[in-house]
Amino acid sequence: MSFLAAAAIMIWAQPLGSLEAQASPSAGVPSAPSAAPSSVPTAGTEATLRRLVAGLASGSPDYDKLSPRFAEVVRNDLPMTHPMFKKLGELKSVTYRGHGMMGDDAYNLVFANGEVFMSVALDPEGRMAGGILQPGGKVPYR
Numbered sequence: 596m597s598f599l600a601a602a603a604i605m606i607w608a609q610p611l612g613s614l615e616a617q618a619s620p621s622a623g624v625p626s627a628p629s630a631a632p633s634s635v636p637t638a639g640t641e642a643t644l645r646r647l648v649a650g651l652a653s654g655s656p657d658y659d660k661l662s663p664r665f666a667e668v669v670r671n672d673l674p675m676t677h678p679m680f681k682k683l684g685e686l687k688s689v690t691y692r693g694h695g696m697m698g699d700d701a702y703n704l705v706f707a708n709g710e711v712f713m714s715v716a717l718d719p720e721g722r723m724a725g726g727i728l729q730p731g732g733k734v735p736y737r
Contacts, residue, residue, distance in 0.1 A: 636691045640700040640715040643723050645689065648704065648713075652680040662724040679730065684708040699726060 643660065647669075650656030654677045658666040669676070684707030692701040692712075699714040711730050718724040 634691075634693050636700045636702075637694075637698075637715075637717065639717060639721055641689055641691065641702065643717065643721075644702055644704075644713060644715045644726075645686070647715075647723060648680060648686055651676045652683070652686075654681075660722055662718045662720075662722045665722075665724050668725075676728075682708060683711070695727075701727075 646660060647656060651669075651673070654673065656666075656669050656673070658670065661669055686704060686706055688705045690703045690705075692703055695701055695714055695716075697716065699716040701712070701714045704711050704713055709730070711728060713729075714727040715723055716725045
């Protein structure tokens, strides 16, 4: 995956900040932080994330399920994100990793052809308002 696509997508990270927890390396493969035993995802974030991923893979995200500001970011980035998610193939697993400092929920997504780290923040209406996307499943930190 191109560095340019990853850099452009990191715009999503600007309003959300970095994750609270530190990454713990495993067998040479970077991974997201482990979720604390009492940590549970915010209701609706996993479904929202799955819906966005399916929309990016098909090239037709449901912009009504995104806040207006975030919908514009997704629309502008679609020429880069659509080919990336299409190339990743079928979504195999979604693993919750914990809460970020800005109220986002962090997930590790494993696809048939790769892995990404994503976070999700919802607005008061339950629409996706932002998040972080990091190809390769590496946890982004500032």
